Amino acid sequence: MSADDLARLAGRHLDLQQAPFTLPGSRILVFGGADGAGIRVHTAAYEKPLDACRVIDRLVVTDAAGAVASVTEVQPHAVSFGDGIATLVFAGAEALSIDGRPGTVVEWTTPDGSTGCHLFGGPVRFDVAGDRAIAVTEWAGHDSAVAEAQAVWRDWFAKCPVVRDDLQEMTAFCWWVLGANIIRLPALQGGRPVVPSKIGYVGLWQWDAYFIAVGLRHGDPELAREQLDLAFRYPTAAGQLPDVVHEEGVLASSDDLPQADRDRLRRAGSAIADPNAPVPLTKPPLSAWALRKVLEAAPETPEIRAWARRQLQTIRRSQDWWFADSDLDGDGMPEYGHPYSSGLDDSPIFDGPLPTTAPDLGAYLVRQDLELARFAEEYGDADPALHRGRAGRTLGLLMQLWDADRSVFLARAAGAPVASDAVTGLMPLLTGELPPATTAALVAAIDDPRRYATPWGLPTVAASDPDFSATRMWRGPVWINTNALVAEGLELCGFPERARALRECTVDLVVHGGGPHEYFNPLTGEKAPAATTAFGWSAALFVDLAVQLSR
CATH class of the missing domain: 1.50.10.10 (Glycosyltransferase)
Structure with missing residues (x-):
């Protein structure tokens, strides 16, 4: 059985509720949205509950028609929305990267009540610093982040x-x-x-x-x-x-x-x-x-x-x-x-x-x-x-x-x-x-x-x-x-x-x-x-x- 086969078996249990999306060495934890749509992002800290370590309270992807795309697949290296219209991966241990089809939109809300959105014509990166701080930038490294995250997990499952x-x-x-x-x-x-x-x-x-x-x-x-x-x-x-x-x-x-x-x-x-x-x-x-x-x-x-x-x-x-x-x-x-x-x-x-x-x-x-x-x-x-x-x-x-x-x-x-x-x-x-x-x-x-x-x-x-x-x-x-x-x-x-x-x-x-x-x-x-x-x-x-x- 190959490392990819074993990763897929593990992926059957990554429900973003009991098993969050994360990466070896990272403090970032991605869970399913509290309202059943999208995701939320926390960090991990000693003697602190998840609610005290919120980074993004709600992140949703909407398709070109404005409909919210549900999370349709979670594998160790990637989260897919709407049967692949957008993909979320780790970009190293302290950042997340998301990319989507042209016309697709990602929107997010942070714990301080601020909001943001991005119309995909290229990927966007969320750099996480501390419990509640993020920096959002457009970047060109999503494909390499996908490959790097997949390689990390392939090496692990080998x-x-x-x-x-x-x-x-x-x-x-x-x-x-x-x-x-x-x-x-x-x-x-x-x-x-x-x-x-x-x-x-x-x-x-x-x-x-x-x-x-x-x-x-x-x-x-x-x-x-x-x-x-x-x-x-x-x-x-x-x-x-x-x-x-x-x-x-x-x-x-x-x-x-x-x-x-x-x-x-x-x-x-x-x-x-x-x-x-x-x-x-x-x-x-x-x-x-x-x-x-x-x-x-x-x-x-x-x-x-x-x-x-x-x-x-x-x-x-x-x-x-x-x-x-x-x-x-x-x-x-x-x-x-x-x-x-x-x-x-x-x-x-x-x-x-x-x-x-x-x-x-x-x-x-x-x-x-x-x-x-x-x-x-x-x-x-x-x-x-x-x-x-x-x-x-x-x-x-x-x-x-x-x-x-x-x-x-x-x-x-x-x-x-x-x-x-x-x-x-x-x-x-x-x-x-x-x-x-x-x-x-x-x-x-x-x-x-x-x-x-x-x-x-x-x-x-x-x-x-x-x-x-x-x-x-x-x-x-x-x-x-x-x-x-x-x-x-x-x-x-x-x-x-x-x-x-x-x-x-x-x-x-x-x-x-x-x-x-x-x-x-x-x-x-x-x-x-x-x-x-x-x-x-x-x-x-x-x-x-x-x-x-x-x-």
């Missing part, structure tokens, strides 16, 4: 993995999502970060970078490695990796939060959460897991081994940081000092006081030390026994969270058990080293329709739990990353067929739901109302799952 026929179209769309979400972040001083979404998530979050790299490795392993390079670029002096790098710098502490967020942290009711005593903000320790997967797609060369050694230095210091600086009650088991550090911000396990001792964090720490032990054996850069010993101690502490009567791993809020039956309690499968009876109980929970066997995968809170909501973020909806991690845990624990079934269910969910949304209703398989669309880690993990299922 790397798209070829998978099973029933998964190929969605894989092409997910590959488009990853390319579309490439952006420039000034704070990173170079590089090609693939952000979670240009709609609301313009930054490089640790967790997202790991999952995105895992998907990218199948078609662009160099870009996958670059995501880890960027994610590991700004550790603190103590070795902590930051939560996010964004437009204005690095978010690694509650001191970096807006005042309203610091006030909410104070109200959580723990001395640890006192805003006058900064709380580190990070993301779960899956860095060695991600490095392992990215290296699986990399050639075994001296250069790659040297690159891996550099990353391992950062990862080992980060792992040590969890035990030295995030064991907030001093019992040997690190805790989350802030919900942001979990990636599951709104989970009911954080409804109580902080800090939170969470089974998912314990599982990730065990998995990370086991991975680091393997790397130490392969690279000779550390003592594997130290990592294996710590993994064993952490596993022992993790088992103290097991409630045998309820067959669930429970979190603790400032030392007190949290009753919520959340997907965090399934993550200990990732250790691959649970007692057989515990593993069997978790598999039974996954297969129990009263708890986790909902029609469309694993809810983030068990269906029988009082905290369950089918649509509220992290309180019931299915997330692609939690499904994928639990599937991997099932395989590590000796249940490969059950793991495959969950992976098949997960790709079916994305196809059924119409794309790689942020999260899904577990009962209907549809996008949850507040979920972001064209979401980076959902796209990347769909690609990863599709490749696995196509072998």
Whole structure:
């Protein structure tokens, strides 16, 4: 299948509603008009809603008879109006170009109420500067802009993995999502970060970078490695990796939060959460897991081994940081000092006081030390026994969270058990080293329709739990990353067929739901109302799952 064929498959999903028209590296987003006619243009910015980043409120094309021409086709490189009477393309990352047949007119309105029009006898270019500024000029470069935009996407789709026929179209769309979400972040001083979404998530979050790299490795392993390079670029002096790098710098502490967020942290009711005593903000320790997967797609060369050694230095210091600086009650088991550090911000396990001792964090720490032990054996850069010993101690502490009567791993809020039956309690499968009876109980929970066997995968809170909501973020909806991690845990624990079934269910969910949304209703398989669309880690993990299922 050619790159152009794959681009056309992706184009079937570019509806200008859930998937805007954009270009790798650009901040410009083109959506369908609010009134159903024409288009509107926004830019992407960190922590700013689309409505605050309007550039053109309405742009319409009218034919020679004065009738408004609808958008009739969207392909990755071009938007067509009226079956081809006009075409809109990118002219580089910061401009749009439109050309039409003689007698055709383009009209536009900007947020300040000003209007403009152009009678086509040649193309017009819209240069975008900032959130609301445009400069409109006639120019002669439209045809070359078409060719350049097509070449950008042709090069991108040439790397798209070829998978099973029933998964190929969605894989092409997910590959488009990853390319579309490439952006420039000034704070990173170079590089090609693939952000979670240009709609609301313009930054490089640790967790997202790991999952995105895992998907990218199948078609662009160099870009996958670059995501880890960027994610590991700004550790603190103590070795902590930051939560996010964004437009204005690095978010690694509650001191970096807006005042309203610091006030909410104070109200959580723990001395640890006192805003006058900064709380580190990070993301779960899956860095060695991600490095392992990215290296699986990399050639075994001296250069790659040297690159891996550099990353391992950062990862080992980060792992040590969890035990030295995030064991907030001093019992040997690190805790989350802030919900942001979990990636599951709104989970009911954080409804109580902080800090939170969470089974998912314990599982990730065990998995990370086991991975680091393997790397130490392969690279000779550390003592594997130290990592294996710590993994064993952490596993022992993790088992103290097991409630045998309820067959669930429970979190603790400032030392007190949290009753919520959340997907965090399934993550200990990732250790691959649970007692057989515990593993069997978790598999039974996954297969129990009263708890986790909902029609469309694993809810983030068990269906029988009082905290369950089918649509509220992290309180019931299915997330692609939690499904994928639990599937991997099932395989590590000796249940490969059950793991495959969950992976098949997960790709079916994305196809059924119409794309790689942020999260899904577990009962209907549809996008949850507040979920972001064209979401980076959902796209990347769909690609990863599709490749696995196509072998």
